[in-house]
Amino acid sequence: MTEITAPAYRVIPIIPALKPGAMEGVKTFVASDKINEALGFPGHLVDDWHDRAIAKMGELLSKYRSLRVFMDACVHCGACSDKCHYFIGTQDPKNMPVARQDLMRSVYRRYFTLPGKLFPKLVGARDLTREVLDEWYNYYHQCSECRRCSVFCPYGIDTAEVTMAAREILDSVGYGQKYSNEIIGKVHKIGNNLGLPGPALQDTLEGLEEDVKEDTGIDVRFPMDVKGAEVLLITPSADFFAEPHIDSLIGYAKVFHATGTSWTLSSMASEAANFGIFIGNYEQLRKVALRIRQAALELGVKRIVVGECGHAWRVAYSFWNTLSGVGEGADETDRFAQMLQKQLDHRYKQPMHICEFTWDMIERGALSFDKSKNDKHIITFHDSCNVARGSRMGDFAGGQFEIPRNIIKAVANHFVEMSPETTREQTFCCGGGGGLLTDDLMDVRVKGALPRMEVLQQVVDEHGVNFMAMICAICKAQFTKVMPIYGFDRRMVGGVHQLVSNAIILGDK
Amino acid sequence: MDMTSILFAILFYFATLLFVVGLLYRINTYARTPAPLKIPTTPAPTSKAGVALRMTREVVLFESLFKANLWTWSTGWLFHASLALVLLRHLRYFTEPVWGWVAFIQPFGMYAGLTMLLGLGGLWARRLFVERIRYISTPSDHLMLVLLIGIAASGLSMKFVAHTDVIAVKNFFLSWMQFSLQPLPADTPLFLHLIMVASLLVVFPVSKLLHAPGVFFSPSRNQTDNPREKRHIAAWAQQLESDG
Numbered sequence: 001m002t003e004i005t006a007p008a009y010r011v012i013p014i015i016p017a018l019k020p021g022a023m024e025g026v027k028t029f030v031a032s033d034k035i036n037e038a039l040g041f042p043g044h045l046v047d048d049w050h051d052r053a054i055a056k057m058g059e060l061l062s063k064y065r066s067l068r069v070f071m072d073a074c075v076h077c078g079a080c081s082d083k084c085h086y087f088i089g090t091q092d093p094k095n096m097p098v099a100r101q102d103l104m105r106s107v108y109r110r111y112f113t114l115p116g117k118l119f120p121k122l123v124g125a126r127d128l129t130r131e132v133l134d135e136w137y138n139y140y141h142q143c144s145e146c147r148r149c150s151v152f153c154p155y156g157i158d159t160a161e162v163t164m165a166a167r168e169i170l171d172s173v174g175y176g177q178k179y180s181n182e183i184i185g186k187v188h189k190i191g192n193n194l195g196l197p198g199p200a201l202q203d204t205l206e207g208l209e210e211d212v213k214e215d216t217g218i219d220v221r222f223p224m225d226v227k228g229a230e231v232l233l234i235t236p237s238a239d240f241f242a243e244p245h246i247d248s249l250i251g252y253a254k255v256f257h258a259t260g261t262s263w264t265l266s267s268m269a270s271e272a273a274n275f276g277i278f279i280g281n282y283e284q285l286r287k288v289a290l291r292i293r294q295a296a297l298e299l300g301v302k303r304i305v306v307g308e309c310g311h312a313w314r315v316a317y318s319f320w321n322t323l324s325g326v327g328e329g330a331d332e333t334d335r336f337a338q339m340l341q342k343q344l345d346h347r348y349k350q351p352m353h354i355c356e357f358t359w360d361m362i363e364r365g366a367l368s369f370d371k372s373k374n375d376k377h378i379i380t381f382h383d384s385c386n387v388a389r390g391s392r393m394g395d396f397a398g399g400q401f402e403i404p405r406n407i408i409k410a411v412a413n414h415f416v417e418m419s420p421e422t423t424r425e426q427t428f429c430c431g432g433g434g435g436l437l438t439d440d441l442m443d444v445r446v447k448g449a450l451p452r453m454e455v456l457q458q459v460v461d462e463h464g465v466n467f468m469a470m471i472c473a474i475c476k477a478q479f480t481k482v483m484p485i486y487g488f489d490r491r492m493v494g495g496v497h498q499l500v501s502n503a504i505i506l507g508d509k
Numbered sequence: 510m511d512m513t514s515i516l517f518a519i520l521f522y523f524a525t526l527l528f529v530v531g532l533l534y535r536i537n538t539y540a541r542t543p544a545p546l547k548i549p550t551t552p553a554p555t556s557k558a559g560v561a562l563r564m565t566r567e568v569v570l571f572e573s574l575f576k577a578n579l580w581t582w583s584t585g586w587l588f589h590a591s592l593a594l595v596l597l598r599h600l601r602y603f604t605e606p607v608w609g610w611v612a613f614i615q616p617f618g619m620y621a622g623l624t625m626l627l628g629l630g631g632l633w634a635r636r637l638f639v640e641r642i643r644y645i646s647t648p649s650d651h652l653m654l655v656l657l658i659g660i661a662a663s664g665l666s667m668k669f670v671a672h673t674d675v676i677a678v679k680n681f682f683l684s685w686m687q688f689s690l691q692p693l694p695a696d697t698p699l700f701l702h703l704i705m706v707a708s709l710l711v712v713f714p715v716s717k718l719l720h721a722p723g724v725f726f727s728p729s730r731n732q733t734d735n736p737r738e739k740r741h742i743a744a745w746a747q748q749l750e751s752d753g
Contacts, residue, residue: 018640064542072718077585079581157722286749329735397734
C-alpha cells in the first residue's frame with residue numbers, strides 16, 4: 001500500500017475540477033459471513049441479489065417518506081454539488097451529493113417510474129447490474145451522512161437518507177460493511193463498541209478514580225451500576241480509555257462531583273454510540289437503543305445524560321423517544337413509552353446532553369472555574385455534523401451551537417472562531433463519521449478532512465490556535481489520526497469537558 | 510367545427526386529466542408514506558408556525574438555494590417568479606369577466622415572459638458550461654429547459670412578432686371549460702405553444718417537476734424540532750413494540 005499523504009490546500013474557495021473515477025477503486029472491507037449473520041443479514045451476497053435488492057428498495061420507498069420524496073424531487077440544480085467534503089478532497093464527481101444520490105436514483109427511475117421504464121437513456125435510468133451494486137458499495141461508503149448537502153438543497157434532500165437506504169439494501173442482500181456491522185454485533189453481545197466487558201470497565205473506572213485523586217487530591221467517583229442514582233450517564237465507550245476522550249470523561253465526573261449529583265454508568269448500556277444509524281437499519285438502531293431503556297428501568301434513574309458523541313447525540317435527541325421512549329409526551333395509551341416516562345423526572349430534558357447539564361449548572365452558579373488553567377490554550381471549536389444538523393441543545397433553535405461555546409468561554413480565556421462558512425450549520429464533517437472511521441478507508445478520511453484542515457490552518461496562522469475543542473468521539477479519533485498527516489500536533493484535539501476538567505474548582509463535597 | 514380545434518380540445522382534456530390525476534396520485538403517495546424518524550435539518554423551528562414560516566421562505570425565496578449558490582439562486586428565482594406571474598396573467602383566458610387584479614398584472618406578466626426566458630437561459634448556460642452541472646445533467650434535464658424555453662418563446666412571439674386573435678383563443682378555452690366548443694384560431698405559433706404546454710402537463714407527474722409538490726413533503730424541511738417533547742412514532746414502527 002502506498003503511503004497516504006494529505007492533499008494540498010486549495011486557494012479558498014475554488015471549486016475543484018472533476019477527476020472522474022478518482023476514488024472508484026476505494027472499497028471498505030466487506031463483512032464476513034459471521035459478522036453479517038450475527039445481525040440477521042445474509043452472510044454473503046445472495047444469488048438472487050438483484051430481485052431482493054429491488055424488492056427491498058420498494059419496501060423502503062413505502063416505509064420512508066424521505067426516500068420517496070428525495071428520489072423524485074431532485075432537479076439536478078447542482079446546489080449541493082460543491083458542498084461535500086469528500087468531493088472537495090477527492091475531486092471524484094461521484095462524491096458530489098447529487099451524483100451520489102443518482103447512483104440510486106438512476107435505478108429507482110428504471111424500476112419504479114414510467115419514463116425510466118420506457119426511455120431509460122433519456123432520464124438517466126440504469127439497470128441494477130453487478131457493476132452498479134459494487135459502485136453503490138464503494139461510493140455509499142464514502143459518505144459520512146453528515147447532512148451538509150441537505151442544508152443547501154432547495155428541497156431539503158438529505159443524501160444521508162439515501163446513503164442509509166443504500167446500505168440497508170446492501171445489508172439485505174449480504175453485502176454489508178465489516179466495520180459497522182462488526183461493531184453493532186459487539187454492542188448486542190457485550191454492550192459497547194469496543195467489546196469491553198463489565199469487569200474490565202470496572203477496573204478502568206477504579207484506575208481513573210486513583211488518577212484523579214493523585215491529580216487533585218479529591219475523591220471523584222466513577223460509579224457503575226448504582227441503583228437509585230439520579231443520573232444515568234450514557235457516553236461513547238471511547239471515553240473509557242482512548243486519548244483524548246478520557247479527559248472529557250474525567251470532566252463529566254468532576255462536574256457531577258462539584259454539583260453533588262448522584263450518577264452512575266451502566267455496564268450493560270456502556271455505549272452511547274449507535275451504529276444502527278450508519279447502516280440505516282431501524283431494527284438495529286432500535287435494538288441498540290433498547291439497552292439504554294433497559295438499563296434506565298433496572299437502575300431506576302430519574303435522568304439520562306449523554307456524553308460527548310455526535311451521532312449518538314443525534315440518535316439520543318432525535319430518535320430515542322421514538323425508539324425507546326426516552327423523552328416525554330407519549331400518549332396515555334402508549335404503555336411501552338409510559339413505562340419509562342413515568343419514571344423520569346420531567347423537570348429536566350430527557351435525554352439531556354452533558355453540555356446542557358454543565359451549562360445549566362454554570363448558569364445556576366453551581367460551578368466555579370479558574371480560567372487561567374486553560375491559558376496555555378488558544379481554542380477554536382469544531383461543530384460536529386450530527387450535533388449541528390441533526391439535533392439541538394437547550395430551548396431554542398441553534399442552542400447546539402451556543403451552549404458548547406458558552407461553556408468554553410466560561411472555562412477559558414482565549415477563544416477564536418473558524419471561518420463562518422465552515423462552522424455551525426455549515427460545518428464540515430471531520431471526514432471519519434458515518435461508519436468510515438476505519439483504517440481501510442484512510443485515504444478517504446484524510447482527503448475528507450481537507451476543508452476543515454484548511455480553515456484550521458487559517459486560525460493557526462492568524463491567531464496561534466493550538467487547541468480544537470469538539471464534542472464527538474468520532475471527530476476526536478479521526479482528527480488525532482489525520483491531523484499529523486497535515487502537519488498538526490495531535491494534542492491539539494480535545495473535548496469541551498477536557499477544558500472544563502482543567503479549570504473546574506472542586507469543593508470537597 | 511374544424512378538426513384542429515377538436516383535436517386541441519381533446520388534447521387538453523387528456524393532458525389536464527393526466528396532470529390532475531397523476532399529481533393527486535403522487536401527492537397521495539407522499540402523504541401516505543410514513544416518516545418514521547424525526548429528521549429536520551437543524552437548526553429547525555420548534556413550533557408549527559415556525560415550520561410554516563420556514564416552508565414559506567423556502568418556497569417563496571428559495572432560502573436554501575440562496576445559501577448554496579448565488580448564480581443558481583438568481584437565475585432560478587427569476588425564472589420561477591416570472592413563471593408565476595405569467596401563469597397568473599394567463600388567468601384572463603379562463604375567466605369572464607377578468608378579475609381586477611388579473612387585469613392589473615397584465616403588463617407585468619408580459620415583461621415576466623421576457624425575464625422568464627432570461628432565467629431559463631441562465632439555467633441552461635449553467636448546465637452547459639459549468640463542468641459539475643454538465644456532469645450531473647441527463648438528456649431530459651436539457652429537454653425540459655428546451656421545452657420551457659419553447660413555451661416562453663412561442664408565447665412571446667404571439668405578443669411581439671405576430672399577433673394571434675387572443676379573443677378567439679379565450680372563447681375557445683371558455684367554451685372548452687363548459688364542454689361546448691368554439692373554434693381555435695389557425696395559427697402556427699399558437700399551435701406550437703399549446704402542444705408544448707400540453708406536453709408539460711403530461712410529463713409533470715412523472716418527472717423532476719415533482720419537486721413542486723415534493724418540497725412540501727420533505728421531512729428535513731417540514732418537521733417540527735420537538736422530538737424530546739413529543740413522542741413521534743410511525744404505525745409500522747409501533748408494530749415492533751407489540752411484537753415485544
